[in-house]
Amino acid sequence: MADSKPRRGRPAGGRAVLTRERIxxxxxxxxxxxxxxxxxxxxxxxxxxxxxxxxxxxxDNRETLLNQVTEVVLANIELPPxxxxxxxxxxxxxxxxxxxxxxYPHCAPLVLTRQLGSFTALAPVEAVLSIIRxxxxxxxxxxxxxxSVLAYLIGTLLREVSASPTFSGQNLGGVERRRTELTDSxxxxxxxxxxxxxxxDHEEEFEFGLDxxxxxxxxxxxxx
Amino acid sequence: MADSKPRRGRPAGGRAVLTRERIxxxxxxxxxxxxxxxxxxxxxxxxxxxxxxxxxxxxDNRETLLNQVTEVVLANIELPPxxxxxxxxxxxxxxxxxxxxxxYPHCAPLVLTRQLGSFTALAPVEAVLSIIRxxxxxxxxxxxxxxSVLAYLIGTLLREVSASPTFSGQNLGGVERRRTELTDSxxxxxxxxxxxxxxxDHEEEFEFGLDxxxxxxxxxxxxx
DNA sequence: ACCTGAACACCGTTCAAGT
DNA sequence: ACCTGAACACCGTTCAAGT
Numbered sequence: 001m002a003d004s005k006p007r008r009g010r011p012a013g014g015r016a017v018l019t020r021e022r023i024x025x026x027x028x029x030x031x032x033x034x035x036x037x038x039x040x041x042x043x044x045x046x047x048x049x050x051x052x053x054x055x056x057x058x059x060d061n062r063e064t065l066l067n068q069v070t071e072v073v074l075a076n077i078e079l080p081p082x083x084x085x086x087x088x089x090x091x092x093x094x095x096x097x098x099x100x101x102x103x104y105p106h107c108a109p110l111v112l113t114r115q116l117g118s119f120t121a122l123a124p125v126e127a128v129l130s131i132i133r134x135x136x137x138x139x140x141x142x143x144x145x146x147x148s149v150l151a152y153l154i155g156t157l158l159r160e161v162s163a164s165p166t167f168s169g170q171n172l173g174g175v176e177r178r179r180t181e182l183t184d185s186x187x188x189x190x191x192x193x194x195x196x197x198x199x200x201d202h203e204e205e206f207e208f209g210l211d212x213x214x215x216x217x218x219x220x221x222x223x224x
Numbered sequence: 225m226a227d228s229k230p231r232r233g234r235p236a237g238g239r240a241v242l243t244r245e246r247i248x249x250x251x252x253x254x255x256x257x258x259x260x261x262x263x264x265x266x267x268x269x270x271x272x273x274x275x276x277x278x279x280x281x282x283x284d285n286r287e288t289l290l291n292q293v294t295e296v297v298l299a300n301i302e303l304p305p306x307x308x309x310x311x312x313x314x315x316x317x318x319x320x321x322x323x324x325x326x327x328y329p330h331c332a333p334l335v336l337t338r339q340l341g342s343f344t345a346l347a348p349v350e351a352v353l354s355i356i357r358x359x360x361x362x363x364x365x366x367x368x369x370x371x372s373v374l375a376y377l378i379g380t381l382l383r384e385v386s387a388s389p390t391f392s393g394q395n396l397g398g399v400e401r402r403r404t405e406l407t408d409s410x411x412x413x414x415x416x417x418x419x420x421x422x423x424x425d426h427e428e429e430f431e432f433g434l435d436x437x438x439x440x441x442x443x444x445x446x447x448x
Numbered sequence: 449a450c451c452t453g454a455a456c457a458c459c460g461t462t463c464a465a466g467t
Numbered sequence: 468a469c470c471t472g473a474a475c476a477c478c479g480t481t482c483a484a485g486t
Contacts, residue, residue, distance in 0.1 A: 040477085041480085042478070042479085050451080051451065051452045053481090054450075054452070056481090057449085058450095112382075115383070115386070117402070117405065119409065119410075119411075122414050125411075126411040126412070126413050129414065129416075129417055133413055133416075139413075139416050139417040139420060140420045142413075144428075144432045145436075147380075147424075147429055148432060152375050152376045152379055153379065154378070154379035154383075155379035155380075156379075158336075158382075159375060178341075181341065185343065186343075187343075187349075188354075189363075190350050192353075193363040193364070193367050196366075196367040197349075197367055205368065208368045212440040213437065215443065216436040216437065217436060219439065219443070265459085274471095276461090277461085277462090278469075278471070280460095280461075280462090282469095286460065
């Protein structure tokens with residue numbers, strides 16, 4: 001009983017409890033459970049049953065910890081094998097990217113926003129470049145094409161993960177309210193399209209724009 | 225001299241010093257000067273020579289204040305007059321959007337990320353829908369097309385405003401270092417495209433992807 | 449080498465008190 | 468009606484001290 005208050009210093013005789021990996025894994029789980037803003041160094045330490053300051057022996061600071069969170073998510077992309085059919089391969093890559101983003105929706109803003117130069121972050125870039133090069137584009141144009149597709153993916157996925165569930169079609173009362181708001185907006189085209197603006201089938205939307213882009217790229221390849 | 229310490233309560237006899245508009249305008253300027261994270265309620269109050277808590281009489285909280293910042297920026301889009309030529313009109317709208325985003329680069333993440341349903345936020349939507357409807361698309365497809373273009377714009381502009389100046393081509397030493405990093409990445413296509421991946425002419429990139437999308441949309445209109 | 453406590457310099461926001 | 472001070476419950480991070 002005399003000894004029950006917390007010790008100071010490293011636990012006697014034990015091996016290191018904390019590792020960078022354990023911290024980052026806990027951070028990913030915590031982001032998904034509580035959201036990005038709710039993940040604090042103090043809260044994360046609490047969850048790991050460790051003093052806040054112990055974290056700083058394994059990670060530099062919160063910002064770089066979030067970079068490492070981003071990397072973990074990125075590493076979970078399951079890169080599909082290439083078939084050689086341009087349209088199919090681009091589509092499969094896009095789907096793989098969407099899948100991992102939707103698997104970690106609260107981490108998604110990190111993945112879609114931070115541009116990292118690490119090997120993990122470059123692996124998907126390599127895969128996409130490979131597909132575009134195989135379609136016959138020279139290296140410089142391949143980069144342009146990749147950046148265009150990537151920009152579209154980032155924009156559409158950012159909308160998807162930050163959209164309210166109402167917008168996706170659940171909660172029909174919300175959709176109804178939204179629709180009448182748009183109808184009453186005094187903006188004629190907004191009013192006219194209100195039923196379509198009030199909801200968003202994210203998958204359909206994703207496929208629509210992706211198809212547009214792929215079609216345009218195929219066309220450009222033929223003409224070149 | 226006896227009277228020089230700060231008073232409590234509203235300044236005697238004066239009219240209200242603080243207005244919602246004055247606060248929001250100061251917030252926009254402060255975001256651009258110091259960056260988003262550096263804008264705190266306390267700092268903003270200091271800048272306005274006012275007690276922190278006085279702000280709360282005019283704005284609900286920091287989150288909604290940032291929504292109002294977003295609206296101010298959005299209100300500064302100069303919507304171009306339509307010519308009736310689909311390609312030109314979409315292009316002009318995209319350029320107008322890019323211009324306002326680059327005019328407030330530190331506010332840009334707000335504009336590109338928050339989806340607001342206000343009249344100010346719907347005005348550009350109305351303009352884009354009008355262009356697409358004029359090209360002969362029915363209301364439902366017009367919404368799809370708009371969302372595709374918007375997704376692309378958001379993605380490409382988010383990259384542009386958050387890219388380091390090195391990436392844009394300034395600082396040739398940085399570009400050089402980046403290029404050799406990519407070349408040494410052991411990823412063959414990344415290495416091959418290294419000179420193009422190491423830099424980014426944002427305007428050229430913007431135009432490339434936009435042209436792809438517009439071309440694809442024009443094609444779809446003809447086929448339909 | 450690794451862990452910890454106290455301390456520093458901040459936050460956003462509530463609430464009662466002033467004029 | 469509008470402004471303010473003190474107070475509450477938090478932050479990230481430095482630094483010296485422990486084992």
